[in-house]
Amino acid sequence: MRDSYKKIVFLTGAGISAESGLATFRSENGLWNNHRVEDVATIEAYYKNPDYVHDFYNEMKPELWNAKPNKAHLAITKLQKEYPADVHIITQNVDTLHEKAKSKNIYHIHGQINQAVCMNCGQVLETWGDVTSETVCKNCQVMGMMKPNIVFFGENLLYMDKVEELLRSCDLFVSVGTSRVVFPAASFVQTAKYYGADTIEFNLEATSNNFYFDKHVMGKAGETLPKFVDGLLSKVSDS
Numbered sequence: 001m002r003d004s005y006k007k008i009v010f011l012t013g014a015g016i017s018a019e020s021g022l023a024t025f026r027s028e029n030g031l032w033n034n035h036r037v038e039d040v041a042t043i044e045a046y047y048k049n050p051d052y053v054h055d056f057y058n059e060m061k062p063e064l065w066n067a068k069p070n071k072a073h074l075a076i077t078k079l080q081k082e083y084p085a086d087v088h089i090i091t092q093n094v095d096t097l098h099e100k101a102k103s104k105n106i107y108h109i110h111g112q113i114n115q116a117v118c119m120n121c122g123q124v125l126e127t128w129g130d131v132t133s134e135t136v137c138k139n140c141q142v143m144g145m146m147k148p149n150i151v152f153f154g155e156n157l158l159y160m161d162k163v164e165e166l167l168r169s170c171d172l173f174v175s176v177g178t179s180r181v182v183f184p185a186a187s188f189v190q191t192a193k194y195y196g197a198d199t200i201e202f203n204l205e206a207t208s209n210n211f212y213f214d215k216h217v218m219g220k221a222g223e224t225l226p227k228f229v230d231g232l233l234s235k236v237s238d239s
């Protein structure tokens, strides 16, 4: 591992928001434990039963609206403010806790809970209110085509050109709180490593296929990430 970095890329998953009280997807009582992915997170499900899918995401909104960023989110913001490198955040999370932590350079590759996208004209609507199959697009005025701006299984991820560029050019890749079972995000570490980045993983436990990481830090991200950030910052003040 190098002593200092010029371009740092974080990949965050549901685990970074766990200490903010939000359920992860695959834990006991996780979101996918109570729902069939095929019913609420596939494009087929949305076309078959849009109301059911809208209800699922509408019901999540109040909790995500009220959630507050935790020490792990804030540590990344601190790094962005105080460390002399370009720091980017690729997040799989549809919550807005990185934004609430006042981070910048955030790429929501799986979409955002507070957005809907018109399947007719592509217009993105920002709203914490309910979206239904009767919502009218403010741009093209067509009703019933507003889909939650969540990337469903079977759809392309967002911002992938930018993500590829970041993975190829970063010198440090940091994965935080993701089980790395959903592709392509699961393989981002491989790309970053291939192009020469140091790679480090923060998780409660060891994830599978984790051999592309130079280092694993186990524990709660709210405890481990601030220490890591302080360690990087101390090396700047030493030099």
Ligand code: OAD
Pocket (backbone or CB within 6 Å): 012, 013, 014, 015, 016, 018, 019, 024, 025, 026, 027, 030, 041, 092, 093, 110, 150, 151, 152, 153, 176, 177, 178, 179, 180, 181, 182, 202, 203, 204, 205, 207, 219, 220, 221, 222
């Ligand atoms: P998962 O629920 O699959 O994994 C969460 C990971 O966070 C697990 O590996 C936990 O061990 C870890 N974890 C939990 N609490 C933690 C803590 N306090 N500190 C550090 N790590 C912790 O969630 P994701 O990997 O984000 O997609 O799931 C990826 C995608 O699967 C989601 O974006 C979602 C889902 O299908 C969409 O909705 C499009």
